[in-house]
Structure formats: structure tokens, C-alpha cells
Amino acid sequence: MKYRVRVLALLFLLSIITYIDRVCISVAGPRMQSELGLDPRHWGYVVSAFTLSYAIFEIPSGAMADRTGARNVLTRIVLWWSIFTSLTGAVSNFFVLLFVRFCFGAGEAGAYPGSASAISRWFPARERARATGIVWMASRFGGALSPLLVVPIQQNFGWRMSFYVFGVMGLIWCLVWYWWYRNSPAEKPGVTTKEIQEIGGGAARSHHGMPWGEVLRNSNYWKILAMYHTYCWGSYFYLSWLHTYLQKGRGFTENEMAWASTAPFLCGATGNIVGGTVSDILVRHKGLKIGRRLVGCLGLALSGTMMLLTSQTESKLLTVVFLSLGYGFMDCMLPVAWAVCLDVGGKYAGAVSGSMNMAGQCGSFLTGLSFGYIVSAYNNNYNAPLPLMGTMLLISAFLFTRIDPTRPIVSGEDDHQQIPQAA
Numbered sequence: 001m002k003y004r005v006r007v008l009a010l011l012f013l014l015s016i017i018t019y020i021d022r023v024c025i026s027v028a029g030p031r032m033q034s035e036l037g038l039d040p041r042h043w044g045y046v047v048s049a050f051t052l053s054y055a056i057f058e059i060p061s062g063a064m065a066d067r068t069g070a071r072n073v074l075t076r077i078v079l080w081w082s083i084f085t086s087l088t089g090a091v092s093n094f095f096v097l098l099f100v101r102f103c104f105g106a107g108e109a110g111a112y113p114g115s116a117s118a119i120s121r122w123f124p125a126r127e128r129a130r131a132t133g134i135v136w137m138a139s140r141f142g143g144a145l146s147p148l149l150v151v152p153i154q155q156n157f158g159w160r161m162s163f164y165v166f167g168v169m170g171l172i173w174c175l176v177w178y179w180w181y182r183n184s185p186a187e188k189p190g191v192t193t194k195e196i197q198e199i200g201g202g203a204a205r206s207h208h209g210m211p212w213g214e215v216l217r218n219s220n221y222w223k224i225l226a227m228y229h230t231y232c233w234g235s236y237f238y239l240s241w242l243h244t245y246l247q248k249g250r251g252f253t254e255n256e257m258a259w260a261s262t263a264p265f266l267c268g269a270t271g272n273i274v275g276g277t278v279s280d281i282l283v284r285h286k287g288l289k290i291g292r293r294l295v296g297c298l299g300l301a302l303s304g305t306m307m308l309l310t311s312q313t314e315s316k317l318l319t320v321v322f323l324s325l326g327y328g329f330m331d332c333m334l335p336v337a338w339a340v341c342l343d344v345g346g347k348y349a350g351a352v353s354g355s356m357n358m359a360g361q362c363g364s365f366l367t368g369l370s371f372g373y374i375v376s377a378y379n380n381n382y383n384a385p386l387p388l389m390g391t392m393l394l395i396s397a398f399l400f401t402r403i404d405p406t407r408p409i410v411s412g413e414d415d416h417q418q419i420p421q422a423a
Helices: 003-036 042-067 069-087 094-108 111-121 125-158 158-179 194-201 219-240 242-249 254-260 262-286 288-310 317-378 386-400
Strands: none
Touching: 003 042, 003 069, 003 094, 003 111, 003 158, 003 194, 003 219, 003 288, 042 069, 042 094, 042 111, 042 219, 069 094, 069 111, 069 158, 069 219, 069 254, 094 111, 094 125, 094 194, 094 262, 111 125, 111 158, 125 158, 125 254, 125 262, 158 386, 219 242, 219 262, 219 288, 219 386, 242 254, 242 317, 254 262, 262 288, 288 386
């Protein structure tokens, strides 16, 4: 087995743990709101506190992974968020919960930019969208597993116990990652010269930080940020409000919600691997621009359409179908967007992907907050925010057509010379 496959396996497990921990609070949401006396507006602040700190620390964490490598950075990130996952189970009121979730987001920031940095060092450009798709597919498995694991724990031991249990999982991953992983193929004993050549060198990269003056003048950079910001208006609904929406907005019981909320994440997992694989195939045969743009734009447009249809149906079955298809189509885009950061970022892939994710989490923050206010303003109508989110996804689809993955963010950082560049 090639060593880069083993690296991908560890990143796969990391992504599962990340989303089990992240989605856990959404699944526990109805019980937590009841015990702590939180209304929709309060809950909007709770789910948004995570995204605010996550956004603030994304770029520093991603840039640190570029400079020092993903070994230390991901160990620190997972250790920190595992501690605050467990502490979530100990909160006693609204303000303590806000503080803990803010710290949780600060700790988790950089997890996916760090993974992107590792992929940029361990995978050749022609394999990156598929590798990224596998990492994001794992996140959806984590999201799918979360309600199936959390609900039985909550029913038997209370919602607090679920946070204690899941916090331990990250600590185990930290030990394995730090012991086994190395920041470049050349540093890892056992990696063959042939595999290093396939990857494209494999030497550790060092630099003094991204040249922000040049980057901020690059229109491609701003298009990537705007695309991901508008995308996260739709995406964060699934991570923050889906389980409350199904129970309080659509009348699902807790057990029905556990199974119904699993379907979108399973479709998302499928979308990630399909989108990443199709993009890499198109890149090889049609060039980088078509290979990235076509999959990203189409996935976002279809997901926005599904979100709008969800807001118009009264059927429980169609609600689950539309939401599931919407997340599946949306996630066809996800590995492509992150692969674009590797395409245009070169050795600055962590900082570029961190910038993109920061912009996205700003959208997530606004989504989490506005959802609660819109629901309250429309007399607890949980369908009312969906048209806004569907529209933002359609805007994101248009913006993806304006991104040029063949144009590096920093001059001289063209990291994909070996693949075709047909328009």
C-alpha cells in the first residue's frame, strides 16, 4: 500500500471524528434547549458562536500548517477541540455554553486547511480532488453516524454524556497521528523513491508566509471567498438547525429524526466522492478549468433548487428526499472547491483554503444567527428561512463559473503543470 493512502486513511478518520463532534450539538439541540431554557434566538447564538471563532482562527491555523507542517498543527487542533467537546457536557447556562462553543470553534479552526496542506504535500495535483473528496465524504459519514450514536446515549444517559464520550475519540487520534505522520514524504522512512517522484518531489516546503499584498490584489482570490461564503449559507443549516428543524418544524419524533437526518449526510458522502472523482476525470480529459467549474457550478445550482423545493412541500417524505438530494448535490462541489485552493495556492494551500473557509464560516455565522430570528419573526415557521438559503446557493453557483483554477494566487506558484489546461 502506498504511504499516501495511509495518510489519507488517517485524514479520513479525523474527518469522521470532526463531524461527530460538530454535529453532536445539533442532534442534542432540542433536549439542550428544553433543559437550559433557550428559545430559537438563543439557540442561533449558540450555533453561531462556534462559527465566529472558527472563522477568526482559520487563516492563522492554515498558514501555520503551511509553515510548520500538519503534524504539530493537527495534533494541537484535535487535542484542543476534544477537551472543549467534553466541556460542552458540563455547561450550566446560556452564557457558559456560548463561551465553551466559542473556544471549541477556536480550537477546531484549521482542521480542514491542515488536511489540505497535508494533501498538497502528499498527493500529486491529478489526485487531489479525489483525495479531498474522500476526506469530505468521511465528514458526512460522521454527520450520519452522529444522530444514530447520540440519540441512544441521550435517551439512556442524558445529553451531557454524549459530549463526554465523543471527546475521548479525538484524544486517541492525536496519539496515532503524532506518532506516525511526517510532514513530507521525504521525511517518512519507507516511502519509495518512485512514490516520491509520483507525488512530485515530496521535500518539505519552507517559506516566510503568504505575500498578502499580492494576494489581496488577485480577483480570483476574492471570487473563491465569495463563492464559499454564499455556499455556507446553505451548508450550515445541515450542521446546526437540521435536527431542530425536523422535530420542531416538521413534527418528527426524536427517533424518526435520528433516521431522517442520517439520509442527507449519506447522500452528502456519496456526493463528495462522486464530485471529486468526476472532477479529476474531467481535468485529465477536458482541462483544469472545465473539470473544476462544471462540477462545482452544477452541484450548487441543483442544491439551491432542492432547498427551494423543500420550503414549498408539506410532505414529510418529500422533505427528507429534497433535503437529501440537496446535500448530495451540494457536496459534489465541496471537494472541487478545496481542490481549487490547492490548484491556485501551491505551497500556500493551507492559507488559501483557510481564507476560503474563513469567508465560509462568516456565512455560517450569519446563517445560524438569522435562522433563529427569522423563525421567531414568522411565528415559529421553520420553513421561512429556507428560500433565503436556496437563493444564496444559486448565487454561489454563478460565482463558481467566474473562478479560474489555472490562475495561481501567487506568481510562480503554478502547481499543476503536468495536467492539461484546455479551456
